Amino acid sequence: MFTRVHQYSTNEQVRVPNVIALVGLPARGKTYISYKLCRYLNWIGIKTRAFNVGEYRRQACDFEKEGKADFFDHSNERAVRIRDECAKHAMEDMGRYLDSKKGEVAVFDATNTTRPRRKMLLDFCNREDHETKFRLFFIESVCDDPDIIDSNITEVKVNSPDYKGRMTEEQAKQDFLQRIEKYSAQYAPLCEEKDAELSFIKVINAGRSFFVHNVNGHVQSRVVYFLMNIHLLPRSIYLTRHGESEYNKIGRLGGDSPLSENGVCYAHKLRKYFEKENIQDLRIWCSQKIRVAQTANHLKDLAAHVEYWKVLDEIDAGICEGLTYEDFEARYPKQFSERDKDKYHYRYPSGESYEDLVARLEPVIMELERQSNVLVISHQATIRCILAYFDNKKREELPYLNVPLHTVIKLTPKAYSCQIEMFKFKIDAVDTYRAKPTEELPWELNGTESNLCRSP
Amino acid sequence: MFTRVHQYSTNEQVRVPNVIALVGLPARGKTYISYKLCRYLNWIGIKTRAFNVGEYRRQACDFEKEGKADFFDHSNERAVRIRDECAKHAMEDMGRYLDSKKGEVAVFDATNTTRPRRKMLLDFCNREDHETKFRLFFIESVCDDPDIIDSNITEVKVNSPDYKGRMTEEQAKQDFLQRIEKYSAQYAPLCEEKDAELSFIKVINAGRSFFVHNVNGHVQSRVVYFLMNIHLLPRSIYLTRHGESEYNKIGRLGGDSPLSENGVCYAHKLRKYFEKENIQDLRIWCSQKIRVAQTANHLKDLAAHVEYWKVLDEIDAGICEGLTYEDFEARYPKQFSERDKDKYHYRYPSGESYEDLVARLEPVIMELERQSNVLVISHQATIRCILAYFDNKKREELPYLNVPLHTVIKLTPKAYSCQIEMFKFKIDAVDTYRAKPTEELPWELNGTESNLCRSP
Numbered sequence: 001m002f003t004r005v006h007q008y009s010t011n012e013q014v015r016v017p018n019v020i021a022l023v024g025l026p027a028r029g030k031t032y033i034s035y036k037l038c039r040y041l042n043w044i045g046i047k048t049r050a051f052n053v054g055e056y057r058r059q060a061c062d063f064e065k066e067g068k069a070d071f072f073d074h075s076n077e078r079a080v081r082i083r084d085e086c087a088k089h090a091m092e093d094m095g096r097y098l099d100s101k102k103g104e105v106a107v108f109d110a111t112n113t114t115r116p117r118r119k120m121l122l123d124f125c126n127r128e129d130h131e132t133k134f135r136l137f138f139i140e141s142v143c144d145d146p147d148i149i150d151s152n153i154t155e156v157k158v159n160s161p162d163y164k165g166r167m168t169e170e171q172a173k174q175d176f177l178q179r180i181e182k183y184s185a186q187y188a189p190l191c192e193e194k195d196a197e198l199s200f201i202k203v204i205n206a207g208r209s210f211f212v213h214n215v216n217g218h219v220q221s222r223v224v225y226f227l228m229n230i231h232l233l234p235r236s237i238y239l240t241r242h243g244e245s246e247y248n249k250i251g252r253l254g255g256d257s258p259l260s261e262n263g264v265c266y267a268h269k270l271r272k273y274f275e276k277e278n279i280q281d282l283r284i285w286c287s288q289k290i291r292v293a294q295t296a297n298h299l300k301d302l303a304a305h306v307e308y309w310k311v312l313d314e315i316d317a318g319i320c321e322g323l324t325y326e327d328f329e330a331r332y333p334k335q336f337s338e339r340d341k342d343k344y345h346y347r348y349p350s351g352e353s354y355e356d357l358v359a360r361l362e363p364v365i366m367e368l369e370r371q372s373n374v375l376v377i378s379h380q381a382t383i384r385c386i387l388a389y390f391d392n393k394k395r396e397e398l399p400y401l402n403v404p405l406h407t408v409i410k411l412t413p414k415a416y417s418c419q420i421e422m423f424k425f426k427i428d429a430v431d432t433y434r435a436k437p438t439e440e441l442p443w444e445l446n447g448t449e450s451n452l453c454r455s456p
Numbered sequence: 457m458f459t460r461v462h463q464y465s466t467n468e469q470v471r472v473p474n475v476i477a478l479v480g481l482p483a484r485g486k487t488y489i490s491y492k493l494c495r496y497l498n499w500i501g502i503k504t505r506a507f508n509v510g511e512y513r514r515q516a517c518d519f520e521k522e523g524k525a526d527f528f529d530h531s532n533e534r535a536v537r538i539r540d541e542c543a544k545h546a547m548e549d550m551g552r553y554l555d556s557k558k559g560e561v562a563v564f565d566a567t568n569t570t571r572p573r574r575k576m577l578l579d580f581c582n583r584e585d586h587e588t589k590f591r592l593f594f595i596e597s598v599c600d601d602p603d604i605i606d607s608n609i610t611e612v613k614v615n616s617p618d619y620k621g622r623m624t625e626e627q628a629k630q631d632f633l634q635r636i637e638k639y640s641a642q643y644a645p646l647c648e649e650k651d652a653e654l655s656f657i658k659v660i661n662a663g664r665s666f667f668v669h670n671v672n673g674h675v676q677s678r679v680v681y682f683l684m685n686i687h688l689l690p691r692s693i694y695l696t697r698h699g700e701s702e703y704n705k706i707g708r709l710g711g712d713s714p715l716s717e718n719g720v721c722y723a724h725k726l727r728k729y730f731e732k733e734n735i736q737d738l739r740i741w742c743s744q745k746i747r748v749a750q751t752a753n754h755l756k757d758l759a760a761h762v763e764y765w766k767v768l769d770e771i772d773a774g775i776c777e778g779l780t781y782e783d784f785e786a787r788y789p790k791q792f793s794e795r796d797k798d799k800y801h802y803r804y805p806s807g808e809s810y811e812d813l814v815a816r817l818e819p820v821i822m823e824l825e826r827q828s829n830v831l832v833i834s835h836q837a838t839i840r841c842i843l844a845y846f847d848n849k850k851r852e853e854l855p856y857l858n859v860p861l862h863t864v865i866k867l868t869p870k871a872y873s874c875q876i877e878m879f880k881f882k883i884d885a886v887d888t889y890r891a892k893p894t895e896e897l898p899w900e901l902n903g904t905e906s907n908l909c910r911s912p
Contacts, residue, residue: 192665209648210668215684221826225681228671256806310812350712356766370677 016135017098018219019125021108023140026180027152030141032415034109040226043389044362047103051094053110056086058161069178074186091124099131113187137220138200140190145205203227229370237368238375239383239409242291243267244429254314254321259294265427266406267298274302283374287312292377311360314379318351340437343399354399361385380432390418400436405429472591473554474675475581477564479596482636483608486597488871490565496682499845500818503559507550509566512542514617525634530642547580555587561675569643593676594656596646601661659683685826693824694831695839695865698747699723700885710770710777715750722862722883723754730758739830743768748833767816770835774807796893799855810855817841836888846874856892861885
């Protein structure tokens with residue numbers, strides 16, 4: 001799971017490098033899958049990078065000059081040579097990335113629609129000069145639903161660097177459809193009999209069905225499970241901390257104190273906010289702490305479902321539970337400075353680290369991927385982890401993300417990113433943010449759009 | 457997942473009843489899948505029961521008198537009627553089980569090889585007179601590998617109540633092969649196009665491939681992931697607690713104390729034991745507590761792999777950490793008696809319950825299912841949970857399973873059970889077992905064979 005599922009990063013001693021190669025015609029969501037996989041694997045602590053052969057091709061030549069869709073014609077010898085070179089180049093980079101141990105998983109994002117190309121990849125993975133042979137897994141995206149293909153072309157491809165600003169949307173679309181046809185002529189789908197020795201998953205019609213063959217090892221098993229849980233239906237995820245607690249007011253860490261007066265006021269306003277949002281079938285997930293349950297109580301009847309997950313509890317501060325930062329520094333000065341040095345990996349004595357938290361929250365992420373609209377009411381550290389996943393933040397930044405009290409963070413996942421909106425409520429609350437001592441800027445979210453901060 | 461994955465039992469407020477129906481010719485491992493699923497779902501807190509139509513048939517008539525394999529001939533009208541009646545009877549029982557909320561998942565273990573039979577099931581699940589409609593999921597086991605079929609017939613079927621003691625093994629086998637043929641004549645496998653609206657998984661050749669279609673909801677998603685992780689290859693799982701610790705000696709709960717002198721002695725002997733066992737590719741999984749790491753240190757070089765999982769840490773006794781049972785009773789008498797009343801659900805203030813532990817250990821179970829030979833070095837409460845899974849123990853019994861110090865528990869999974877062997881080492885250790893006050897018998901393992909207790 002899993003963990004290995006639960007201790008990805010620190011304890012894997014014998015980890016085989018994995019190559020995950022996409023297979024499929026253009027506009028089948030290969031880059032979407034590749035983006036989501038990278039984000040997920042990196043977040044759980046498996047260092048992963050995507051190698052997009054299209055990018056190599058764009059660097060190598062100007063496909064417009066090369067004849068647009070004709071560039072992808074199998075009989076265009078010059079183009080075939082260039083495309084082969086680009087694939088080889090990407091493969092070599094991938095090999096260096098894995099051999100150097102900089103990464104553990106490389107995602108090879110290309111069409112890989114012919115058997116010879118896949119054979120070339122397999123031979124590359126088995127080459128004797130690698131430190132360890134690479135384990136190869138294919139993800140084929142098969143789609144015969146014209147609506148899905150059409151929406152993919154319209155949404156993504158006409159905005160591709162190949163077309164953007166170079167021709168009209170309609171021209172781009174026509175050229176792209178021709179490109180698909182060129183590929184279709186040579187396409188050999190993965191096949192249970194002919195490719196019996198390979199390991200692969202076929203994702204059929206954007207996840208309506210799956211064919212899984214010969215899954216081998218932990219990474220492949222995780223990838224399969226992840227692919228089966230993601231979906232593209234529109235929805236939003238809402239994150240908020242509990243209302244201000246009595247402990248927040250006096251600056252103490254952890255504990256299980258009730259809401260302050262301001263905190264209760266936030267719970268009321270939160271209810272009003274969700275009354276307006278008027279979401280069908282809203283699910284509320286809470287931690288098991290009193291301050292969270294109290295906050296959730298005000299919204300109970302708006303939800304189809306309220307669940308109390310222990311895994312959503314705040315980071316366990318171990319021997320520092322109940323202390324203020326000042327107490328902590330005074331009593332354990334060495335620990336205190338250790339924490340500042342590497343906050344992500346620092347584990348409170350008898351408590352947890354952010355890394356531990358990520359492992360504990362993995363099930364929440366997987367379930368969030370599966371669900372539609374969910375409100376998560378939890379804590380500063382746990383929400384930082386969840387936010388880092390959706391906003392693709394590095395682990396160094398994760399423990400410094402600013403998640404203020406009395407604020408709703410609304411996430412709306414898009415194909416290649418996640419739109420983030422912050423709604424700060426006008427109710428007083430203490431500021432529990434503690435910046436990295438050396439840092440200037442406390443945080444910055446990637447998001448897709450500017451981070452809207454409004455008061456509802 | 458996951459809980460939902462992590463809070464199965466306590467928080468599911470809107471849970472749809474699920475029917476999981478097997479599909480497949482005889483000797484395709486349907487009952488094996490059904491057994492494993494029931495064990496797994498019950499262990500994670502989803503109440504599940506299997507309804508085996510074969511058992512109803514055996515109660516309804518003597519198939520030997522009815523003509524053995526001919527009983528399964530489609531043209532045998534009397535037999536068809538009896539078989540239909542049995543299926544309906546099982547369905548009605550299943551309906552009562554789910555409607556009464558006694559159970560959440562019913563596994564319908566029958567061949568279900570024809571479309572009309574599956575239609576009948578679907579209609580049954582959608583019947584208006586149920587409290588809630590049942591969600592239906594099919595698991596089809598498809599196998600064309602003659603070796604797998606043959607071994608299944610030989611191992612399981614000739615020992616079936618239909619044959620045992622009634623004829624020779626060879627006669628039984630021949631009759632059974634005829635029975636398969638009778639079924640084959642009518643068999644309509646599930647099909648992506650014709651059954652597009654159904655939700656199903658096809659397990660192909662005992663897990664070499666899978667076809668997954670239209671998975672719907674949490675339970676189905678868990679089931680799919682579980683099926684993809686189980687395997688039938690021979691292997692053993694070894695469980696042991698750390699050697700005796702300093703805290704064990706003085707009867708204190710939890711903490712993070714080092715090994716006692718006896719404990720160190722155990723670590724040495726443990727090494728000798730595994731030197732003799734001489735296991736290829738042994739994996740060692742440890743908790744992150746000092747006493748466990750110290751124990752594992754002596755075996756490190758015998759293993760292909762050592763991992764330290766936080767989820768394997770001992771139950772968190774919260775405010776009772778570091779207390780003895782006497783302290784606990786004296787300081788918190790009410791809590792102490794609460795715990796005795798319902799030890800499985802009792803949660804230490806600011807700590808964990810056994811129920812919490814099961815949720816935390818689910819990833820370990822899933823990964824143990826995937827792996828070959830593993831040694832788990834962990835703690836009394838965590839090992840109780842793992843043992844309860846493999847030995848199919850009820851949650852009331854789980855917290856009272858006797859897991860003494862200085863003992864290796866060797867589990868060898870079989871098709872319908874798990875062989876359990878206990879190796880008690882001759883090294884002194886305190887007894888940390890505390891029986892249920894009212895109970896006479898401390899424990900009893902199901903196992904397959906008598907529980908061998910030997911000293912190696």
